[in-house]
Amino acid sequence: MLEATGIHKSYGLTRALINVSLQIRPGEVLAIAGENGSGKSTLMRLLSGEEVQDSGALILSGKPYHPRNPQEALANGVSLVHQELALCPHMTVAENIFLGQMGSTKFSPKVAEEKARPILELLGYPNLNPNKLVRELSISLQQVVEIARTQAVNSNYVLLDEPTSSLTKGDIRKLFELIGRLKAQGKAIVYISHFLDEVREVADRIAILRDGELVHQGMMSDITEPEIIHFMVGREMNELFPRSERKLGEVILSASHIVGENNKPKDTSFELRRGEVCGVAGLNGAGRTELLRAIFNLDSVKSGQVSIGSSAPVSIRNAWQLGAGFVSEDRKEEGLALTMSIAENLTFPGRVGWRFSSKENEATATEFAKKLRVKARTVQQSISELSGGNQQKVAIARLLHSGCEVLILDEPTRGIDIGSKAEIYELIDGLAQDGKAVLIVSSYLPELLGICDRIAVMTRGVLTDFVPVAQTSQEKLMELCVQS
Template sequence: MLLEMERITKSYGSVIANKGIDFNLKAGEVHAVVGENGAGKTTLMRILYGMEQATSGTIKLNGREARFADPKDAIGSGIGMVHQHFMLFPDFTVAENIVIGREPGAVRFDRKAAIEQVEALSKTYGIRVDPRAKVGDCPLGVQQRVEILKVLHQGAEIIILDEPTGVLTPLEVGELLEAIKKLAGMGKSFILITHKLNEVMSVADRITVLRDGEATGTLNASDTNVEELSRLMVGRELAPSTKKPANPKANVLDLRDLSLAGNGPEPALSEINLTVREGEIVGVAGISGNGQSELIQSIAGLMKPDSGTISLLGKDVTGSGARALRDAGLAHIPEDRYIWGASKAATVAETGIMGHQNRLGRYGMLRGKAMKTLVSDWVKRFSIKAGSLDNKTQNLSGGNLQKLIVARELAQNTPFLIAAEPTRGVDIGAMETIHEELLKRRAEGGAILLVSSELSEILKLSDRIVVMYEGSIAGELRVDEASEDKLSLLMAGGGVRHA
């Protein structure tokens, strides 16, 4: 056995994240670890990577006990990890981020050699990047590719992938899964943490299920299916969601010729015309970096468009700030929960009312009891594993923080909601809950703009779908005429269709 983790336990005070977990990995194997948010998956892998120290238990590599004081020790032992949340230097180029720690050049950094190395990696694994681009200017999908290439450059024999496809397009996901299979055939070993069970079934050899910090079993992928894994993860049957036909009414959001300059010669947004009406969900699909982020931020008051108009409930709100737009009837589930949706240093209760704190305060002072009562209700409703409401947000798992932000924004009952990547990083049970809540909001007359990199989510929830390509709307389809193939073609710039 290449790797053995025996009786791993990790506790944070009275909270036990891992309880006596046994896990092993064979050479050339893809072993998936699945479970609900807060089940202990990432904690277990952070222990393996030297980012956390187990309270008790042992790790063996090739039959010999190993101890990793930090990630440097793990890397030195042939273990690499691609994290769910990016660990990149935004002011460095793509090439500099990938080769860091193994920079070419005997005396000084050889930039040309670094670029050539990255170009070779990119070609070998089919993961496209521009080595010369500044990471801070790259969209989320490209940053994820940089993380993956960085670990591959380190030459790890065991590669931990923590939700690696969360920001990738279907085409990019397929390329990554093929690269994993190819590398596994060459003897590399993978530990795959993901909520996407279809991906697990397509690439994994074995699957370990965690629940409440314990390993409930390990199955051969050939002996199970998505339905059984779902039951094992959440402990119940998942009911299929039902979506009644839309009954859209008056326009709530109306964009006219909205344009915004980009960092380069091409505009970030070019003459966007879009409406969202009462009682409908309009989905926005597109490969990351084609203007979706700028569209969201322009509507939410985080960017000021150069031309065009934004109307909300018949009122011109073009150029208004985020607070004014929230007061006018907008709620916003942001695409990046840490940059736009929370503060790691804040408490769970404080994060639960961020952006809406003026409704619970007077003269700059928050009403603490009312705040905690409100957030406590959301925690129960969305099954958020938060411990005390006084815990720091940074101690929540990514999925539980996502559920808290979704609960916060839905609870405002605003006429208009931007839902950007609403289920990113959440487990299948939480995804079911969030989808049902969005459909409930639609049925109550809410207008929702859904931006998602998951085409299955776009197709499941949307009534109309627009596709963005190079800052423009490449086409619009009714959901009854849309398919993943049609949307993928539009996402690649292959034609224009109108509803």
């Protein structure tokens, strides 16, 4: 058993973990839930030797456990699989599994391959070719390679940090089966996820952190989803999705027969009116993101026409000028310039003229940051210092600052804490009331059902008609998602 007792950890003035004690037991899946910034990742970093606690003790099988670096943690059978996969794309599956573990002996691809096979079999992937290059694998198989790496050193404690954030439903199922196999072999699994339905399905026990403190630890079967949320935020589920009366106006965004690269999207037409929120559901890779990007000129459109207001945008800049705005699904890679300040990030598209006054810029940015309740010391602060939820609020504030009438949002709440999610839902509702139009892609169906007026499903580049939310359900949408 791996045990933490009375763990404290601070970063400067921020207390990341306060007197946390919990047990991780062999043959069991322990879920750790909590909002972003609640201390989940810090706890993982301590267990995996990436950092050392200020006080308190870790105990492994009854003996004190002080990993000073990830290598020592590995040697003790504790390994962490990060949310962002850390593989060498140009090397083979076998090479990746044994990276750093081949010892001082001569490297032989043959030996690596032979040693990799039983591990992959154990995980339930006997058909995964160890000689294949990792970059040729899907994300979900790459993740299998990462998990296989933990078994190459025979880890008894496998920590999975947000393992499903980039997986499709089908792949999630396979991952759960894999976790089941590890569990059956007596391994302990720690599972961190924002998706409570998944947590419920896969975990035996749950530990809930809030603001660095352990607020609950118990069996999964003894707790309901609303109770979990209550522990996490102290807020009830039904308060999450506000929905006011919506008044529809004229058509403000229309697409007619647009065809993108690789037939994603494939001959898609729809109209969006002022005052409505429309959602696009679908599996990853179905072409939802490509649809949004084609509309906004970010990806090339092979044929068909997009109109914003009454004009067709000819460039990304032009799309902004016509009153459309875009929030990227990839906050860190595309959405934000992480080395720059909040103020700069907020006003990129909305700048007019050639002059730039940092004072004026900071004043307007402060105004919008306040409006969206961005939690920061000042807008001059680097945006990389904010939590994911607050970063996302800045990415959305950017649209309001540039005066957008049409908001195109790609997975706007991915990977952010529930508190920020609630604020973003509230904001979207308010925007619709103000007569703006919102087009939103999300993989989280309850969210789409909660905030949208109409929802369509994208499958293999084809978009269904938008149907009113009252006429559909999570089951119906899912069924459409998985149809071919």
